[in-house]
Amino acid sequence: DAGVIQSPRHEVTEMGQEVTLRCKPISGHNSLFWYRQTMMRGLELLIYFNNNVPIDDSGMPEDRFSAKMPNASFSTLKIQPSEPRDSAVYFCASSYWTEETQYFGPGTRLLVL
Amino acid sequence: DAKTTQPPSMDCAEGRAANLPCNHSTISGNEYVYWYRQIHSQGPQYIIHGLKNNETNEMASLIITEDRKSSTLILPHATLRDTAVYYCIVRTSGTYKYIFGTGTRLKVLA
Numbered sequence: 177d178a179g180v181i182q183s184p185r186h187e188v189t190e191m192g193q194e195v196t197l198r199c200k201p202i203s204g205h206n207s208l209f210w211y212r213q214t215m216m217r218g219l220e221l222l223i224y225f226n227n228n229v230p231i232d233d234s235g236m237p238e239d240r241f242s243a244k245m246p247n248a249s250f251s252t253l254k255i256q257p258s259e260p261r262d263s264a265v266y267f268c269a270s271s272y273w274t275e276e277t278q279y280f281g282p283g284t285r286l287l288v289l
Numbered sequence: 290d291a292k293t294t295q296p297p298s299m300d301c302a303e304g305r306a307a308n309l310p311c312n313h314s315t316i317s318g319n320e321y322v323y324w325y326r327q328i329h330s331q332g333p334q335y336i337i338h339g340l341k342n343n344e345t346n347e348m349a350s351l352i353i354t355e356d357r358k359s360s361t362l363i364l365p366h367a368t369l370r371d372t373a374v375y376y377c378i379v380r381t382s383g384t385y386k387y388i389f390g391t392g393t394r395l396k397v398l399a
Contacts, residue, residue, distance in 0.1 A: 180332075207385065209385070218389055218390070218391065219333070219387075219389035221386060221387070224385055232385075267332050267333070269332075269333075271385070274383075274384075274385045275382065275383050275384060275385060277323075277335050277338065278335070278385075278387065279335060280332035280333045280334070280335075281332050282331060282332050283330075283331070283332050285330075
């Protein structure tokens with residue numbers, strides 16, 4: 177049973193470049209979450225989708241961040257343009273329904289130079 | 290959501306039980322206690338959750354005090370692979386928000 181899949185696992189880019197992170201939730205799960213983890217701020221929820229619709233994006237730090245979920249099996253988190261302070265580990269999680277247990281992917285480690 | 294307090298770090302000998310405490314003195318009646326762990330460089334892994342009764346699964350046991358103001362996660366026979374940061378989270382029933390604190394860094398010693 178495949179868990180949440182994220183790609184790439186590691187990304188190194190230069191400031192100003194566009195970065196796209198990808199997530200495939202667990203099959204059958206209706207809710208998808210994007211988190212960011214840094215040493216300073218810990219794990220923070222960025223955005224939450226239910227049935228492919230963004231419900232809460234209050235955690236998205238700036239307009240440079242955007243997320244989409246075109247179908248039930250795929251989501252992207254895009255940063256354009258990227259900045260060094262965006263360096264972090266980005267996790268995607270999914271759950272069967274909104275209030276059910278969330279299962280996390282392995283994360284994408286982003287370094288913006 | 291209620292806040293949780295956990296010791297920053299603990300050590301445990303391999304093969305012994307690891308007992309990780311969590312205080313959540315402001316918890317309300319419809320809030321669940323969740324435990325996750327994060328092994329270095331991996332995503333948070335779900336361990337167990339409960340409302341007021343004690344719970345057990347293949348990974349761990351969760352003991353919640355009768356007043357629900359604190360709980361203990363028990364790993365019955367800790368192994369080196371259990372070395373991780375353990376997060377205690379209180380989540381309101383029907384909501385999706387997890388508030389991750391700083392957790393307890395458990396080190397299992399050979």
